[in-house]
Amino acid sequence: MAGIIGKKVGMTNIFNREGHVVPVTVIEAGPCVVLGTKTNEKDGYFSVLLGFGDIKMSKVKKPQLKMFEKLNIPPKKVIKEIRTLNPSSYNIGDKVDVKIFKIGDYVDVSGVSIGKGFQGGIKRWHWRGGESGHGSMFHRAPGSIGASSFPSRVFKGHHLPGHMGNVKRTIQNLEVMAVDEEKNLLIVKGGVPGHKSGILIVRNAKKIPATATIEQKNEDKK
Incomplete structure (x- = not known):
């Protein structure tokens, strides 16, 4: 895995x-439970679908509840796909720990x-900031972000x-x-x-x- x-x-x-x-x-x-597998022939890539953590039946959405009922597996709180090159070695219901x-x-x-x-x-970006003295009128403000005549815009990023x-x-x-x-x-x-x-x-x-x-x-x- x-x-x-x-x-x-x-x-x-x-x-x-x-x-x-x-x-x-x-x-x-x-521990996680294998809920399904995906293959390159059918889905275009290889992966294993895992479920983790228990959850109350009343909090599970109906589509997911039907899926768990078909698999005969208790509902899981978190469902994630893990990419792998050999999903055929895992069966539905297998335990991964x-x-x-x-x-x-x-x-x-x-x-x-x-x-x-x-x-x-x-x-956010670790700016240096302005002078901290009382005479300074510039402390934590962004300041100029672009000239007026050229480029007359703010660069992306x-x-x-x-x-x-x-x-x-x-x-x-x-x-x-x-x-x-x-x-x-x-x-x-x-x-x-x-x-x-x-x-x-x-x-x-x-x-x-x-x-x-x-x-x-x-x-x-x-």
């Missing part, structure tokens, strides 16, 4: 083998970043105040520091997008670093 659905538990730190303190993120990875990862693997973690609302240019955060982000090449199979916990080095209890997609690393083992590089090709 190329990936799994998880939930961000929070951050902490652990000691590595060299005795150094390493900041890590704890992810509740699975954190055992697909091991210590030393490298993973890519995708999630939705924390929303910051409408923010100014200093926080110009950094300005606006909505910040609440967008999909992927952090690549996070090392797996520990795996707790009993509690379905995956501990990765560094931070991941989103707030606590946010939904995450954990996949095998797409760009395997040079320090990765040969086994991890072969696993990424599956």
